[in-house]
Amino acid sequence: xxxxxxxxxxxxxxxxxxxxxxxxxxxxxxxxxxxxxxxxxxxxxxxxxxxxxxxxxxxxxxxxx
Numbered sequence: 001x002x003x004x005x006x007x008x009x010x011x012x013x014x015x016x017x018x019x020x021x022x023x024x025x026x027x028x029x030x031x032x033x034x035x036x037x038x039x040x041x042x043x044x045x046x047x048x049x050x051x052x053x054x055x056x057x058x059x060x061x062x063x064x065x
Contacts, residue, residue, distance in 0.1 A: 010040075010047035019053065 016037065017024045030036030031046070037056035039048045 008050050010042070011050055011053065012048075013039075013046050016048050016053055020057070 011019070013024050013027050016039075017027055020027075027036060031039065037048055037053040039046045039052075041047075
């Protein structure tokens with residue numbers, strides 16, 4: 001049981017939208033096009049690992065030319 005408590009909880013679509021400061025619909029659109037942080041379907045719900053979201057964000061090109 002102690003091991004389970006050490007695992008960070010999965011984020012909902014709303015959690016990720018708030019973290020990235022984008023609309024929830026943007027995350028759904030990104031998912032349809034294969035863009036955005038990786039997520040998993042748990043039943044009918046999408047869930048994100050916080051570490052996956054952070055890795056995806058870190059890997060983005062900052063767009064500075």
